[in-house]
Amino acid sequence: MSGMIEQDWIWGFVGGLMIGGAAGLFLLVNGRIMGASGLLGGLVDGSGWSNAGERIAFIAGLVLVPPLLVPLYDTVDTHITDNLAVVIVAGLLVGIGTRLANGCTSGHGVCGISRLSLRGIVATVFYLLAGGLAMALARHVLGII
Amino acid sequence: MKRNVFSFISGGLFGAGLLVSGMVDTTKVQGWLDVFGDWDPTLAFVLGGAVIPMFFIWRIAERRAVSALGTPMPARPEPKLGHNLVIGSVLFGMGWGLAGLCPGPAMASLSFGGVGGAVFLLAMAAGMVVAPGVRLRIDRHAAA
Numbered sequence: 001m002s003g004m005i006e007q008d009w010i011w012g013f014v015g016g017l018m019i020g021g022a023a024g025l026f027l028l029v030n031g032r033i034m035g036a037s038g039l040l041g042g043l044v045d046g047s048g049w050s051n052a053g054e055r056i057a058f059i060a061g062l063v064l065v066p067p068l069l070v071p072l073y074d075t076v077d078t079h080i081t082d083n084l085a086v087v088i089v090a091g092l093l094v095g096i097g098t099r100l101a102n103g104c105t106s107g108h109g110v111c112g113i114s115r116l117s118l119r120g121i122v123a124t125v126f127y128l129l130a131g132g133l134a135m136a137l138a139r140h141v142l143g144i145i
Numbered sequence: 146m147k148r149n150v151f152s153f154i155s156g157g158l159f160g161a162g163l164l165v166s167g168m169v170d171t172t173k174v175q176g177w178l179d180v181f182g183d184w185d186p187t188l189a190f191v192l193g194g195a196v197i198p199m200f201f202i203w204r205i206a207e208r209r210a211v212s213a214l215g216t217p218m219p220a221r222p223e224p225k226l227g228h229n230l231v232i233g234s235v236l237f238g239m240g241w242g243l244a245g246l247c248p249g250p251a252m253a254s255l256s257f258g259g260v261g262g263a264v265f266l267l268a269m270a271a272g273m274v275v276a277p278g279v280r281l282r283i284d285r286h287a288a289a
Contacts, residue, residue, distance in 0.1 A: 005185075008167060012187040015166020016194020022158035023195065024202035029151045031216030034159065036249035037273075044273040057149035059252060061156025066164045067256035076164070078246070078254045079172045080261035086243055091251075091265040093240025095272020096279055098248060100233025105247045106159075108234070109192060114199035118224040123234040128178075130238025135178040138243055145175070145243060 023110050030054065035107025036062070037098035045099070081145055086138075101127075148214055160253040166191040169254040171245025178242050228287055229280060 023034040032054070039055045042048020048055055070076045081087060098104040101123050103112065108127075112120015138145045167173045168191055176185030206218050241247050244265055246254075251266050258265075 008173070008185075008187050009190045012166045012168075012190035013194040015162045015164070015168065016191040016196075017198060018158055018162030018165060018194075019191070020195035020198035020202075022155045022162060023199050025151065025158065026155035027202060027206050027212070027219075029213045030148060030155070031212030031214065031218055033219050034155065036159075036247070036252065040248060040252065040270070041273045041276070044270050045277055047277075053149050054152045057152035058156035058159075061153040061158075062160040062249070062252045063156075063255050064160075065157030066160040066169070066253045069161055069164055070257060076169070076257050078169055078250075078258045078262055080244060080246065080258065080265065081171075082261065084261065084264055087261050087265050088268045090240040090244035090246070091268025092272040093236045093243070094247065094251075094265075095240075095269040095274075096276045097233045097235070097237030097240060097272075099273050099276030100229045100280055100283070101237055102230070102233070104237060104249070105241075106249050110195040110199060113192075114196040115203045115221070117222065119222055119226065119230060122226055123230055126231055126234035127238030127241060130235040131178040131242035132180055132238075134239040134242030135175060136181050139175075139179060140181055 019106075019110060020114075023106070023114075026058070027111075033107055033111045034058075035103050035111065037094075037104040038102065038107055041095075041099050083144065086144060097127075151214070159249065162195075163250050163253040166194070169250045169258075173245075174247075174250075175242065175245040178245075229283060232283060 026032050026034040039058055043052060043055050103123060108120040108123035113124060163169050167187055173185055173187050176183060177188035209218055211217055246265055251269060254262050255266060
């Protein structure tokens with residue numbers, strides 16, 4: 001069991017390197033910051049239509065490439081809760097919050113922290129604390145997840 | 146065209162990394178946030194793996210005026226911490242904790258995330274549609 005956990009850490013690190021590589025490629029070649037919420041949000045609210053093609057191509061890769069790797073695994077499951085009310089509230093919070101903050105785990109987290117950007121670091125501290133608090137309340141106090 | 150090809154490759158590598166790292170699995174993300182439960186440190190390895198190469202890539206990028214395809218490199222944002230950064234990050238964190246999904250993995254898992262994943266993505270997009278209105282209200286409130 002402990003061996004399995006350590007393997008998760010190694011694959012986590014390997015996957016992390018791939019994520020960093022993707023962010024680096026997007027920055028050095030396209031000159032863009034790889035932020036998932038900004039890339040999608042700019043399409044959804046119209047603020048990023050001037051480079052819509054680049055955004056759509058990125059999202060197409062993000063959506064279409066993972067299923068090509070799924071056959072390499074025994075099972076791939078997001079284990080998302082069956083409670084659709086929780087899913088909807090969570091989705092709305094993530095959508096509104098990331099756009100207000102101008103970034104999420106990829107933009108503020110990966111790209112912001114590595115640039116030693118004060119905004120990225122502060123955002124990451126707040127979403128980690130809020131996530132931990134939401135988890136503690138929803139799981140250990142309310143028992144809804 | 147070249148721009149879209151490299152954009153697709155970047156998105157694909159990002160999605161592959163999210164799958165390989167386990168970040169498309171909400172139990173791993175919630176396990177990281179659940180400090181009072183069965184804590185799972187995997188997310189720290191993922192973030193570390195992503196931040197280390199990017200730290201060096203930023204050093205290269207900041208020495209250049211334009212990217213390989215001629216786009217000006219993104220300017221360093223003013224180190225200004227507005228209320229929207231804090232309020233938005235708190236709201237995002239709450240949603241992230243509740244579902245265990247952030248925007249990248251929500252899109253990367255669309256093909257195998259089932260109904261729950263699709264509902265999350267639609268709700269997230271709806272949140273992004275109303276966000277500019279929410280921002281206006283908060284700004285008006287802060288100015289008053």
